[in-house]
Every structure is written in structure tokens, then in C-alpha cells.
Amino acid sequence: xxxxxxxxxxxxxxxxxxxxxxxxxxxxxxxxxxxxxxxxxxxxxxxxxxxxxxxxxxxxxxxxxxxxxxxxxxxxxxxxxxxxxxxxxxxxxxxxxxxxxxxxxxxxxxxxxxxxxxxxxxxxxxxxxxxxxxxxxxxxxxxxxxxxxxxxxxxxxxxxxxxxxxxxxxxxxxxxxxxxxxxxxxxxxxxxxxxxxxxxxxxxxxxxxxxxxxxxxxxxxxxxxxxxxxxxxxxxxxxxxxxxxxxxxxxxxxxxxxxxxxxxxxxxxxxxxxxxxxxxxxxxxxxxxxxxxxxxxxxxxxxxxxxxxxxxxxxxxxxxxxxxxxxxxxxxxxxxxxxxxxxxxxxxxxxxxxxxxxxxxxxxxxxxxxxxxxxxxxxxxxxxxxxxxxxxxxxxxxxxxxxx
Numbered sequence: 193x194x195x196x197x198x199x200x201x202x203x204x205x206x207x208x209x210x211x212x213x214x215x216x217x218x219x220x221x222x223x224x225x226x227x228x229x230x231x232x233x234x235x236x237x238x239x240x241x242x243x244x245x246x247x248x249x250x251x252x253x254x255x256x257x258x259x260x261x262x263x264x265x266x267x268x269x270x271x272x273x274x275x276x277x278x279x280x281x282x283x284x285x286x287x288x289x290x291x292x293x294x295x296x297x298x299x300x301x302x303x304x305x306x307x308x309x310x311x312x313x314x315x316x317x318x319x320x321x322x323x324x325x326x327x328x329x330x331x332x333x334x335x336x337x338x339x340x341x342x343x344x345x346x347x348x349x350x351x352x353x354x355x356x357x358x359x360x361x362x363x364x365x366x367x368x369x370x371x372x373x374x375x376x377x378x379x380x381x382x383x384x385x386x387x388x389x390x391x392x393x394x395x396x397x398x399x400x401x402x403x404x405x406x407x408x409x410x411x412x413x414x415x416x417x418x419x420x421x422x423x424x425x426x427x428x429x430x431x432x433x434x435x436x437x438x439x440x441x442x443x444x445x446x447x448x449x450x451x452x453x454x455x456x457x458x459x460x461x462x463x464x465x466x467x468x469x470x471x472x473x474x475x476x477x478x479x480x481x482x483x484x485x486x487x488x489x490x491x492x493x494x495x496x497x498x499x500x501x502x503x504x505x506x507x508x509x510x511x512x513x514x515x516x517x518x519x520x521x522x523x524x525x526x527x528x529x530x531x532x533x534x535x536x537x538x539x540x541x542x543x544x545x546x547x548x549x550x551x552x553x554x555x556x557x558x559x560x561x562x563x564x565x566x567x568x569x570x571x572x573x574x575x576x577x578x579x580x581x582x583x584x585x586x587x588x589x590x591x592x593x594x595x596x
Contacts, residue, residue, distance in 0.1 A: 195219045196303035196332070197296040199288060199318070200249070201229075202237035204361050205307045207244065208350045209334055211357045212343065213305065214245045221299045222246040223292045226253045227284050228375030230399075244359055248299065252291050255375050259433035262287050262512075263376055267476055268421045268524045268531075269496065270484075271504040276452045278470045278477065279507050280377030285314055286512035289321035296329060303330045310336040313459050317510030324513035368395060369467075375437055377450075377470035385465050392453040392467040400441055401469045404448035404542030411540040413547065414443050416479040418535075421528025423476055437472045444471025447539035459509045478544050479535040486554045487530045496527065 196213065200206045200222035213220050222241040226234070234251050241249040262283045273279055289304075296304055304322050308314035310333070319331045334340035344350050354361050368384040380396045393403070416436075417425035424430060426439045444450050450471035458464050484493060499520065506517050533551025537544055559568040 193217060193219050194303060195221070195247075195299060195301045196305050197221045197223055197292050197299065197301045198246075199292055199304075199306040200224045200237075200241060200246075201307070202240065204347065204350055204354070207240065207359050207361055208344065208353055209305070209307055210241060210244045210246060211353070211359055212334070212340070218303070219247050220245070220305075221295060221301060222249045223295050224249070224251050225288045225291045226251065226255060227258050227287070228255050229373045240360055244357070250295050252295075254287055254291055256432060256434040258284060258287055258375065259437045263437070263473065264422055264433060265521050265524060266503070266507060267423075267473070267480055268528050269500050269503045269520075270477060270481060271500050271507060272477075273504040273508045274454065274456050277454060277456060277466070277468060277508075278377065278473050279504065280374060280468065280470055280473065281372055281379050282313070282317065282508045282510070283376065284374050285317035285510065286321045289318050290325060293322060293326045293329070296326060301329065303332050305332045305334065308333060308335065311458075311460065311462070313508065313510070316459050317512075320510040321513055371399075373399070375434065375441070376473055377468055380467040381464060385467060388455075388465065392465070393451060396467050398451065398469050401445040401451055401471050402448050407446065407448035407541045411538050412443065412447055413536055413538050414440070414475065415534055415536045416440070416475065417533070418480065418483050419532050421480070421525070421531040423480075425534070437476075440472030440475045444475045444539065445469075447471075448542035449539055449544060450474035451542070475537065475539075475544065478546070479537060480531070482535045482546050482549045483531050483533045483551060484528075486533060486549055486551045486556055488527070489555070492527055496524070 194217065196218050198206065198210055198213065198220050200210065202224060206222075210220055210222060224234070224237060238249045238251055266279060266283055271279065273282070292304065295301075304318075304326070306315070306318045308318055315333055315336070319333075322329055322331050344353070351361070353359075369380050370382045372379045378399055380392070384390050384395055385392055415425075415427050416423060417428070423433070423436050426436055431439065450473070451467070451469045453465075453467045455463055455465050488496070503517075503520055506512070506514065506520075511517055530553040531551075532553055533549065535546060536548040538547050557568070561569075
């Protein structure tokens with residue numbers, strides 16, 4: 193009998209997949225990695241998997257690790273994919289694989305099964321993580337196989353199968369879109385969102401944020417503190433990484449902060465439309481940027497900014513466990529040792545404005561920067577500086593004008 197671990201969500205697809213694998217003679221160990229996604233009661237989900245026939249069911253709470261060890265390093269990079277996307281789903285997938293593969297080692301599984309389709313990014317993220325962490329394990333994606341697609345051309349067939357097997361699932365009539373949630377964000381895609389003449393913000397029933405129009409008429413202020421680039425406090429109160437994200441989700445969400453609607457390029461080559469909300473992480477990105485402006489050397493921050501798109505691509509594509517990415521994480525942790533301080537933000541109807549920022553490591557010197565008379569900057573020094581900078585342009589200009 194082949195032993196496998198299944199990335200189990202408790203929903204229709206993986207509940208059906210669990211029974212289907214057992215029918216084919218697999219010994220299945222179901223693993224649910226809790227990253228803050230809503231859904232059924234966790235005990236109900238565990239009991240359901242046991243009833244279907246899982247050899248074991250593991251429920252792993254990885255929310256703190258997601259924020260502390262995965263989201264916050266990406267935050268230090270200010271990494272965003274193709275502009276505004278804060279990578280909430282992409283960041284979560286390598287952690288899910290890590291936790292499932294730890295269970296695979298424990299139970300002696302030969303196969304890692306996941307429910308990602310052959311069209312999306314998640315199949316790449318899951319498999320690339322497995323290649324790096326457990327190169328000896330086989331990755332099995334039923335959606336990429338003819339036997340699964342022949343058995344289940346659509347959701348109706350899956351519902352019929354669950355009914356025949358006595359597998360309890362929620363009513364799953366067609367929805368206008370699908371969603372995926374963790375503590376960092378919620379993504380909405382597919383269904384009616386594939387039609388570009390549909391306004392995503394109007395179609396989606398957002399769960400984490402109110403619309404800017406419905407946000408309070410009075411602005412709200414929030415102060416976020418950082419130590420060595422890591423968020424540590426909200427409004428002066430020390431918190432765990434998870435508590436910080438959850439608190440800022442509440443604060444940002446009630447003020448209409450953190451919604452986007454984009455057309456993105458998937459790793460597999462196609463373009464897709466996604467609507468996202470990430471109120472807490474949006475506030476963290478904004479606050480972190482202002483502390484970095486105070487504390488990071490110009491050349492260092494410019495180097496970081498030039499590499500940030502590379503980091504965003506690697507996270508989006510699933511290269512979290514690559515040697516190159518490990519080196520980039522080491523670089524950003526070292527560079528951010530000085531990024532300590534606090535920022536006060538004002539939130540108002542979807543907008544975020546900086547009010548104050550301070551740092552014991554601030555490189556800002558008012559005596560040098562002032563435009564008023566006096567100060568410690570000697571303007572005479574600029575004459576020679578600009579002449580040296582202009583030397584190649586003078587030579588080029590003389591050649592154009594005089595031919596020598």
C-alpha cells in the first residue's frame with residue numbers, strides 16, 4: 193500500500209480527493225495547515241477526514257510562523273509583484289509544503305498529494321518546495337491527470353461522489369468567484385471576475401475591509417514600531433507577529449485600506465485577473481517604508497529597490513527554498529539591523545498618510561538639510577562636486593559642438 197500525505201483543506205475538492213485516493217488503495221494522512229483561513233470548525237473537519245477513511249489527520253497552527261518567518265522578511269524587501277500585489281497567497285504556499293513534508297517524514301509517506309490545478313501558480317509553489325525539502329518524495333497532483341478529470345469533469349460529479357460515499361460537504365452551488373484566505377489577505381478570482389467588463393470591487397463581497405465610502409467620517413491614527421526591520425508594537429503595545437497583523441487587519445479594514453484589482457502574469461504564462469484585500473500588510477508596507485527612508489543609506493536602499501522585483505518574482509513563482517533566495521534573505525536581515533523606530537499613520541476612507549516618524553538611527557540631520565540660512569552644510573563645496581560630475585557631459589558637448 194502506498195503511503196501519502198494530502199494537503200487537506202476540508203472543502204469539496206480535497207474531501208473528494210481523500211476518498212478517491214483511498215478507493216485507489218492509498219494510505220492517506222490528511223494534513224490541514226491553519227494559516228488563518230475561515231471555514232468549518234476544525235474538529236468537524238478532522239472528524240470528517242477520519243470518517244472518510246484517513247489513516248491520520250493532523251491540524252497544524254502555523255499562523256505565527258507565517259507572519260514572523262515568511263511575511264515579515266518579504267516586507268523588509270518591500271517586495272510587490274507587478275506593482276501592487278503583496279503576495280499573500282504566494283508567501284503561504286512554501287510554509288504549507290514545509291509543514292506537510294514534516295508530517296510526510298514522520299509517517300513515512302512516499303507521495304505528497306495536493307489539490308492545485310494544472311493552470312495555476314500553486315502547483316509550482318507546492319512542487320518546487322517539495323523538490324528542495326524532500327527530493328526523494330513523489331508529488332502527485334490529481335488535477336493534472338486524465339484519470340481524475342475523467343472521474344470528475346466538474347463540481348456536480350464531485351458532489352455526486354461525496355453523496356454516494358456519505359462524505360459531508362457544505363452546499364456548493366455556483367459562486368460568482370472563488371476565494372482563498374489566510375491571515376495576510378484574501379484573494380478573489382475566477383468565475384465572473386474573468387469578465388473584464390465587470391467591476392471587481394462591486395462584484396466581490398469583501399470580508400476584511402469596508403469600502404472607502406462606508407469607512408468612518410473621522411480619521412483614525414495608528415502607530416507602528418519596528419526593531420531591526422521587524423514590526424514589534426502597535427500603538428505602543430508589544431505584540432507577537434500574528435497579533436500585529438490581526439490588529440492592523442482590524443484597523444486598516446474598518447478604514448477601507450488595502451483593496452486592489454489587477455491583471456497579473458501567472459508563472460505558467462497566462463494572464464489572470466485577481467482582486468485582493470490586505471489591510472494589515474498594506475499598513476505595514478507603508479510604515480516600514482517611512483522608517484527605511486530615515487535609516488537606510490542611499491546606495492543601500494537603491495540596491496534593495498533594484499532587487500525587490502527579483503525577490504517578488506521568486507516568491508510568486510515558488511522559489512522560496514532556492515539558494516539564491518536564502519542569500520537574499522540573509523542580505524535583507526543584515527541591511528535592516530538599523531531599521532528601528534516608529535511611524536504614526538492617519539487612515540481616512542482608504543487613504544494612508546504619514547504624520548510622524550522617528551528613529552534612534554535616523555540619518556536625517558536638520559542642520560544639514562535646512563533650506564534656511566546657516567546650518568552645517570557648506571554650499572561652496574557643491575561647486576567642485578558639480579564640476580566633477582559634469583566632466584563627461586562637457587567632453588561630449590565639446591565633441592558635438594566643435595568636433596574635438
